[in-house]
Amino acid sequence: ASTMTLTEKEQEEEKKATSLNGGGKKEEEKGIVSYWGVKTNKITKEDGTDWKWSCFRPWETYAADLSIDLKKHHVPTTFLDKMAFWTVKALRWPTDLFFQRRYGCRAMMLETVAAVPGMVGGMLLHCQSLRRFEHSGGWIKALLEEAENERMHLMTFMEVAKPRWYERALVFAVQGIFFNAYFLGYLISPKFAHRMVGYLEEEAIHSYTEFLKEMDKGNIENVPAPAIAIDYWRLAPNATLRDVVQVVRADEAHHRDVNHFASDIRYQGKELRESPAPLGYH
Amino acid sequence: ASTMTLTEKEQEEEKKATSLNGGGKKEEEKGIVSYWGVKTNKITKEDGTDWKWSCFRPWETYAADLSIDLKKHHVPTTFLDKMAFWTVKALRWPTDLFFQRRYGCRAMMLETVAAVPGMVGGMLLHCQSLRRFEHSGGWIKALLEEAENERMHLMTFMEVAKPRWYERALVFAVQGIFFNAYFLGYLISPKFAHRMVGYLEEEAIHSYTEFLKEMDKGNIENVPAPAIAIDYWRLAPNATLRDVVQVVRADEAHHRDVNHFASDIRYQGKELRESPAPLGYH
Ligand SMILES: [Fe+2]
Ligand SMILES: [Fe+2]
Ligand SMILES: [Fe+2]
Ligand SMILES: [Fe+2]
Helix, strand or coil: CCCCCHHHHHHHHHHHHHHHHCCCHHHHHHHHHHHHCCCCCCCECCCCCECCCCCCCHHHCCCCCCCCCCCCCCCCCCHHHHHHHHHHHHHHHHHHHHHCCCHHHHHHHHHHHHHHHHHHHHHHHHHHHHHHCCCCCCHHHHHHHHHHHHHHHHHHHCCCCCCCHHHHHHHHHHHHHHHHHHHHHHHHCHHHHHHHHHHHHHHHHHHHHHHHHHHHHCCCCCCECCHHHHHHCCCCCCCEHHHHHHHHHHHHHHHHHHHHHHHHHHHCCCCHHHCCCCCCCC | CCCCCHHHHHHHHHHHHHHHHCCCHHHHHHHHHHHCCCCCCCCECCCCCECCCCCCCHHHCCCCCCCCCCCCCCCCCCHHHHHHHHHHHHHHHHHHHHHCCCHHHHHHHHHHHHHHHHHHHHHHHHHHHHHHCCCCCCHHHHHHHHHHHHHHHHHHHCCCCCCCHHHHHHHHHHHHHHHHHHHHHHHHCHHHHHHHHHHHHHHHHHHHHHHHHHHHHCCCCCCECCHHHHHHCCCCCCCEHHHHHHHHHHHHHHHHHHHHHHHHHHHCCCCHHHCCCCCCCC
16 A cells, blocks of 8 residues: 555545545645655644644744844954945945835835845855765754744735735846845855845844834834734734834844854854854844 | 954953963853854753754754654656656666665765755745745745755764765765756756655665665674764664664655655645645654
8 A cells, every 4th residue: 555656545535535524625635644644733822722824833933032232233344344334235225215115015025135145055054064074063054044034024024015016026036136146155255245144134123223213203004913923923912013023123133143243253264163053043 | 332343352352261261262252152142052951961062952853753654655657757766766776886885885975965955945945935925834944854854864974984085076076966956856847856855765765774784784883873863863872873774764754755745745736835844744
């Protein structure tokens, strides 16, 4: 029976499912799941209700550390630092022009870009670890965690701002360019790449601060927080968009620290793995 | 003080470190860490001793499920399935020729390749999720977890077989080719890519079974298990290489299930995210 082809087995399962509940989709899927023995465990929240997210689990949620210093800044001294700093400053100008004061939309769009560096860096370190038969010092995971966290930012802002078709097209083009540019940049100079992300995060903190100001002025409505954000950052049930922007901003401050730190390690001529990675640093 | 440049601050910290413990490396690193507020928490094992691995943490360890069916096989029926099956069979031939009965070395070398597909798949799904403003259904994490797990296999076998210079060169070349081939393959046909990995895992199970047989015949010495393996798979302190190969083989069987399952989902014309990913399926 274990060498049965999928098609035969599937038909069997489908028959069963059909006879059980009239071909309900859920039962059918369970049948396929059991074919490979791949079980998707049912997860419940602390209050006993079903966990409704499949893209993150209860043990990945956290309460953001809002006490983090938002003003910390790495003064660029070397040529590379200055290049990273001014590259980011130059990118800010067209971005400001494009979005102006539409901070919700801006946040959503920028998070599609923000989730790229962690994935690229993590992937390159992973491949390097394999090629060199070397441990990673936890940095692969730390960078992938950053990418994961940025994607959660996007999943959150998606709930309050819907992308229009030309915005989708823009994301497509920007991702294509930025992914490759960052990939190359990381290959050539990891210290430059991490420094640049550090500065990007400094700008992100600034944008989210502006976002909060606009909300306080009443120019942006302080709508209730999306359900996904309440579960991910363990917010109060009556949390609002303002709370969400605050925890996201705290996340960016943590990314800033991690990336400037990574750049500093490389500046000392060390590999990242020589200094244990800050895993779970939120 | 927060805008102090690294160089100034660093000198200060270094001075402190030097005066405290004669420039001990550990103290110095702590100084740099505190500059960005990035704390690396001290982790202890259940028995109170220090956790000595920075590439994985206690909560990522698990006891392998040895009861998994090792003989399950997906009979190729479609053209794509057959192509995946015969590609893997064809790759087996030069591999057998190269390694012959050096199973320890073979395991080490093949794990450098095995850790690639999960990373490529996870990365592509991540980028897709960002571009399409869509949830991943947990598949990004599931595939990245697989890559992580395979890298742990490598870190384990590295302890029992040391790569020689020409083997390092071979890994370098093979990774370059395989990474790009799998990347392209996944872009063109995810169902083919996952099916191929499913078959690769079936072969891996076979190789590890041969490894065990050779050990039982006394052709390969059943040395004590490496410390990293004991911690990662929660093995007994007196576990041996034989135990390690068994848990690794169980891991491969789980990867086989997940990848054939992923391929099956795609064969039904669905996206992976439409069926929640088996996270933490070991
Ligand atoms: Fe973000
Ligand atoms: Fe960020
Ligand atoms: Fe493996
Ligand atoms: Fe595997």
